[in-house]
Amino acid sequence: MEKAILEGLLEEEKLVAIVAAAIAAFSGMEPSDFYIRSIKRFPSHTTIWSMIGRGEQVFSRLTSY
Known part of the structure; x- marks a missing residue:
């Protein structure tokens, strides 16, 4: 493989x-x-509320198992 790869x-x-x-x-x-x-x-234009909402979704999926 190439070094860059x-x-x-x-x-x-x-x-x-x-x-x-x-x-x-x-x-x-x-x-x-x-x-x-x-x-x-x-995306760089994502609002803080969107980022928090996504974080909550991920955490709820992790803790639901």
Whole structure:
């Protein structure tokens, strides 16, 4: 593989690890208790209320199992 492709994959792995750690810290769950299906960037024009609403939806899905 090209060096640029390998570096891109490493950055993606780091991002997933950071997101998993944040979810675990926020929810009190262990990272092995959930898996990340996808990561999507919020548009820069998203309001704080939209971001809070999305966060509440994600948390309610995590805690409903």
